[in-house]
Structures are given as structure tokens and as C-alpha cells.
Amino acid sequence: MTARMSHFPEQPPASEVALGWCPYFEDQLAPDEAQLLRMRIATVHRTRLTARSPSGVVRLRLTDGTQTAGFAVGDWVLVDPETDFLFRRLDRRTLLQRPGGGERVPQLIAANVDTLFIVTSCNDEFSPARLERYLALANEAGTTPVVVLTKIDRTTDAEGYLRQTQALQRGLAVVTLNAKTPEAALTLAPWCGAGRTVALVGSSGVGKSTLFNTLAGRSAEHAQATGPVREADAKGRHTTTARSLHATVTGGWVIDTPGMRSLAVGDVSAGLDELFAEIVDLAPRCRFRDCTHACEPGCAVRAAVEAGTLDSARLDRWRKLSEENRNNTAVRTGPRGKRIVKMPSQGR
Template sequence: MTETRPPSPNSLAALGWSKGFEDQVTPDETALAPMRIATVHRSRVTAFSPSGAVKLNLPAHASTTDFAVGDWVLVDPETDTVSRRLERKSLLRRRTEGTRAPQLIAANIDTLFIVTSCNADFNPARLERYLALANEAGTTPVILLTKADMAKDAASYQSRAAALQRGLAVVTLNAKDPEAATALAPWCAPGQTVALVGSSGVGKSTLLNTLAAKDDAAAQPTSGIREDDAKGRHTTTSRSLHAVKGGGLAIDTPGMRSLHVSDVGAGLDTLFAEIAELAPECRFRDCTHAHEPGCAVQAAVAAGTLDPGRLERWRKLDTENRVNTPVATGPRGNKTIKKTRHKR
């Protein structure tokens, strides 16, 4: 596995430190050292500091699962022990099958690069899941279409991707071409942090190597895809923080083929803004937009101003979100968490 290297020049600002984090440090914590989590493994956590990479010691009762790559922590410089984690400005997380707590993907990111290919990997329904997570996390989503140089009609992929959400930036590129770094420079400025997500084999690690101008010894391992179904093997096995051209930082993540949504109600409203804006015009406040009389959403479908495919995908994600999102019930001060039941 390739170890990450701290950015250069080494300073808190180069690592993404900002006034929002500085304001969280109390007077009695000024002797502690701010560090940014660079890797999270099953049994260890490493961080970047202005003086270099540090293997952290966790306090009693803390777990590596409590931390995400990109977190800011205050550390005792004598023992390299984490004192506490600072509040995050953004957090990307996902629900995984068979687990109660969501899996932390990346923290304190400004932009989420959602990477897909101009081939069979391109899946609007899956891209919408990533967009919902990005919206809910408070980060700006950008769709990157790789392998554009190999596609017969890359423009069609770009137009389909741009139609998924209002104001969505979509960039087509060749992940191996140094010009990719120029195309993505607006989101990779000093102090800015991006995260790369997407399926295995779409070129995330290749793109990271291009953005960071890594030599062969430091490069992230990469692999190809099967041409018949455009599926690849996992080459990135853990999340890690890397310096990139322009002074920014990037978080690489393993490929994700399953992505369950929960706690993304606001994210869905942003993603499906055309549906969210019509909903208040429905006759019934709890309209499911399926069969109720006076449904403004169904009227828009009938009039041809709303894509029925978009409505169907919204309904699926909205149902999944309601089922997976726990709600607090019971008297005040004695609430319990229960999952909602979907009403058909």
C-alpha cells in the first residue's frame, strides 16, 4: 500500500486549516497541536501536521471508526495522543447493509468529485445517489466523466449528466492527461479539499496520480476494467489524503458498487428540485405523488413537463430514505430511535 505524503510547504493553511477550526480551539487547548487525519485503518490512524506525518494514539474508549479522513483533531505533542476532534464543516457518509451506524467516508471536504466513465458504468440512478449524499453533506458535487477520449459521443454523456441536477458542473476528461489537472484547477486551489468517489475501475486513482503528479514510486495502484460490463477491481483499499497541484488536497476512496441512502431528505429536495417545488401545489400535504387526486406532480408528468423516469427514481430514493432513516419517538427526555415504516 502506498503511504500518503504531507503537502509542501507544510503549514496548517496548506492542510486546509481555516478560521472556522481555529475558533473552536479554547484558551486551555493552545498547547495542543492541530493535525489533519490522513488515513484511517482498522487499528491505526495517521495524520498530517506542519512537521510531517504522525501515527496517532487514540484515547481510551475511542475507536478508529470515530474518525474520518479529513477530520481535524487536537493532539498532545508529547504523546501524539488525540485530545479531541473538532466539529466538521462537512461530512460524507453512507449506510451499509447490515450495520446500524453509517460509514464515514470523508470530512471537511469542499467539493465531491463523482467519477464515472463514458461507457457502461454511466448510471444516472447511481449518480443521483452520490448527488443526494453530496447535497446532504454540505459539499459541492461535480461529475467527472472519464474515458471521454474513448467514447464515440462523449457530449451525450455530458448532457445526460448535467440534466441530473440544476447548476451541476460536469467535466469530461482523460484521467491520464496532464490537462485534467488544469480542467479541475478551480476546485483544487490552496486550502481546498476534494474527495473522489465512484465505482471501481472508472479512473479515480489514475486521476489522483495525475492531479498530484505522482511518480511511479509514489503513485496509487491502478487497474483496468472489463470491457464487456465496464466493471473494475478494487485497487484502492482505504481512504487517504493527498496533496495535489495548485495547493489543494484530495481524498481517494475505494470503489463503491452499493450505496444505500439515509438521512438525506434535504439532499433529495436539492437533487429533485423540480419535484420539491411542485409538491406544495398538491391537494394533500402528505401526497405521495403516486395516485392521489389533485397531485401537481402527476399533472406535470401528464403535461409532459416532468420526466416520469425522474419521478420513479425520486420515489425509490425517497422510500429508501424513509425506511433507513431512524426517528426519535417517545416522551421528551426518554426518546428511543426507531425506523419508519413506509406507507403504501
């Protein structure tokens, strides 16, 4: 049997339920799979996978031909108790992924995430347009988005940033904090309870690594490195280079991710509908069913802009993301029985 690994610092033993096991996964088990171990993927590398079990972290043994790119941190897998061979992956409750573009496969970010913390800072790095991209991603994945505004100690207008963010989506949870203080973990505790999994996404330099260290209760010895931020443009350097699963001080689990300066959208139609619900609600009142809300007469959406009840910048961003989503979403085309999947940009 492969020896259990101990390179994850300060990671206490955890039961399956504490790791996030629930009836959704239990219902997927076949009668002859009861003897297999249930584990969660902790890290994904080019040629290897590690998983967290109730007794510790294990380097899984893979069969020839296993593609690790098909696994995400947070996945639940079944493992042979005698050999540590990976048997199979269970279906996911939620999956965060970036579109691959063209013929490339999507890039998996994290799986079985209950809450996505979208981290940004109260400075020049703040961008409503970028936040909307993350929100569309979270909505489509089925995970609950929470926007975390950091560095409130460096601004005199934290309330202004809060109001701008709350206006981006109906019912959106937004919190403000200083990621360096112990109170940050308490502020986020409602989403980080036992058995719950959160993931952190955001650009470099917004305090994501600092917040991770606070949530995970990292000592100075094991703290994740944090990078400096250029004062000229508030942009930071990447300090997280890989995704990994770690325990939080409040009994849950946190998945950190590398900073993402850009995030394309694709195959997120439902996510965009939830994000821009006010536009979706107005659309049925337009004169034409296929109204693009650009120049058609009788457009209820443009009428709302003219009346001042809908922000014109918001409509512009909806147009941009909707067009990008169409261009990055594969469609099935061709005669019946010979249909193929193509990107709209590929043409005939």
C-alpha cells in the same frame, strides 16, 4: 516524542492554512488549547490513526478505549506537542457518510471536504440513478458536488453524456476529461486550490485511481495501482483499499476512497429535496398536502409528467429514493421522557 513518519511519498511540508485550517476551526479552540498542535487525519486504521502536521505525517498516540471508527480522513484534531497524544477532534464543517442500516452506526467516508468529485465514465458504467445517489450524499453533507465524466477518448458522444448529467440537478457542475492526460489536473484546478480539499468517489473501473494519480502528480514509482476493466460490462476491480489524504499538484488536498458498487441512502431528506428540486417546487400545487404523486387527483407533479415537462423516469427514481430514505432513517418514538430511536422497519 514519536518520530515523524515519511511513508507518504512526495508530500511537501504545508502550513496549517495550506492544510485547510480556517476560522471555523480556530473559533472552536479554548484558551488553554493554544499550545496544542493542529493536525488533519491522514489515514484511519482499525487500531491506529495517522495525521498530517505542518512538519510531516505523525502516528498519533491514542488513549485506551479510543475508537478509531469515530474518526474520518480529513478530520482536524488537537495533539499534544510533547507526546503526540490525541487530545480531541474538532467539529466538522462537512461529513460524508454512508448509512449503517438498522442499528449499525454510519460508515464515515471523509470529513471537511469542500468539493466531492463524483467520477463516472462514458460507457456502459454510466448510470443516472447511481449518480443521483452520490448527489444526495454530497448535498446532505454540505459539500459541493462536481460530476467528472472520464474516458471521453473512448466515446463519440461525450456531449450526450454531458447533457444527461447536467439534467440531474440544477446548477450542477459537470466536466469531461481523459484522466490520463496532464490537462485533467488543469480542468479540475478551480476546485483544487491551496487549502482546498476534494474527495473522489465512484465505482471501480471508471478511472478514479488514474485521476487520483494525475491530481497528486504521482510518479510511476509511487502511482496508485489501476485495474483492468471487463469489456463485457465495463466494470472494474477495486484498486483503492483505504482512504487517505494527499497533496495535489495545484496546492490542495485530495482524499481517495475505495470504489463503491452500491450506495444506500438514509437520513438525506434535505439532500434529496435539493436533488429533485423541480418535484419539490411542484408539490405545493397538488390538491392534497400529503400527495404521494402516485394516483391522487389534482396532482401537479403527475400533470407535469403528462405535459412532458417532467421526465417520468425521474419521478420513478424520486419515489424509489424517497422510500429507501424513509426506511433507512431512524425516528424517535415512544412516550415523552422515554423516547427511543428506531428504524421504521423495526415496527413497534
